[in-house]
Amino acid sequence: MEIYNMAGYRCLTISAKQEGSVAFLKEEIKGKKVMFGGHSGVGKSTLINTLDPELELKTGKISMSHLSGQHTTTFAEMHELPTGGFIIDTPGIKAFGLIDFDKKVLSHYFPEMRKVLHECKFNDCQHINEPDCAVKNAVEMGQIHPERYFNYVNMMEEDDDETYRKDIYKS
Numbered sequence: 001m002e003i004y005n006m007a008g009y010r011c012l013t014i015s016a017k018q019e020g021s022v023a024f025l026k027e028e029i030k031g032k033k034v035m036f037g038g039h040s041g042v043g044k045s046t047l048i049n050t051l052d053p054e055l056e057l058k059t060g061k062i063s064m065s066h067l068s069g070q071h072t073t074t075f076a077e078m079h080e081l082p083t084g085g086f087i088i089d090t091p092g093i094k095a096f097g098l099i100d101f102d103k104k105v106l107s108h109y110f111p112e113m114r115k116v117l118h119e120c121k122f123n124d125c126q127h128i129n130e131p132d133c134a135v136k137n138a139v140e141m142g143q144i145h146p147e148r149y150f151n152y153v154n155m156m157e158e159d160d161d162e163t164y165r166k167d168i169y170k171s
């Protein structure tokens, strides 16, 4: 939570087992389309059942040997809530990847980087090896969490094979 709060995201802890703690979600979702994402077993479907018990979505036990969910939800589905708005339940995330994505603008999707990147010396700075980089400076000054910068570098270095293959097919 510390990492994401620092990046400018609002983080809250809630429990599907305590109805009072999810009441505010009904207000949040009114007039919106909201999606729940996360690993299998974190309680996405359970939380949606709390928002509308009539949905009776299937939920799964946590596997004691793996201490994780069992991929109970198998496809994404959108439900209209009687209290207003729409909620989308999704299967647990198995892998994360960037497809058809221009890495040159990856930092624009990190709010805390977007805030400072106009101060980089080069306006096409990739925040990796360039001198006078505002993003790297912010990491050093403790304004950007090192974990977030580490994730950024990892994504930048991720294999581009997928994109490469698509380019071959196109030509």
Ligand SMILES: Nc1nc2c(ncn2[C@@H]2O[C@H](COP(=O)(O)OP(=O)(O)OP(=O)(O)O)[C@@H](O)[C@H]2O)c(=O)[nH]1
Pocket (backbone or CB within 6 Å): 014, 015, 016, 017, 038, 039, 040, 041, 042, 043, 044, 045, 046, 047, 058, 059, 060, 061, 062, 069, 070, 071, 072, 073, 074, 090, 091, 092, 093
């Ligand atoms: N104590 C507690 N248990 C919870 C909470 N939310 C979910 N659970 C339990 O965690 C288990 C998994 O919940 P699910 O709702 O099936 O999880 P999911 O995120 O939908 O999982 P997938 O559909 O596999 O992606 C169930 O046994 C729930 O009863 C919670 O807030 N507190």
Ligand SMILES: [Mg+2]
Pocket (backbone or CB within 6 Å): 044, 045, 046, 058, 059, 072, 073, 089, 090, 091
């Ligand atoms: Mg589920």
Ligand SMILES: [Zn+2]
Pocket (backbone or CB within 6 Å): 117, 120, 121, 125, 126, 127, 128, 130, 132, 133, 134, 135, 136
């Ligand atoms: Zn930079």
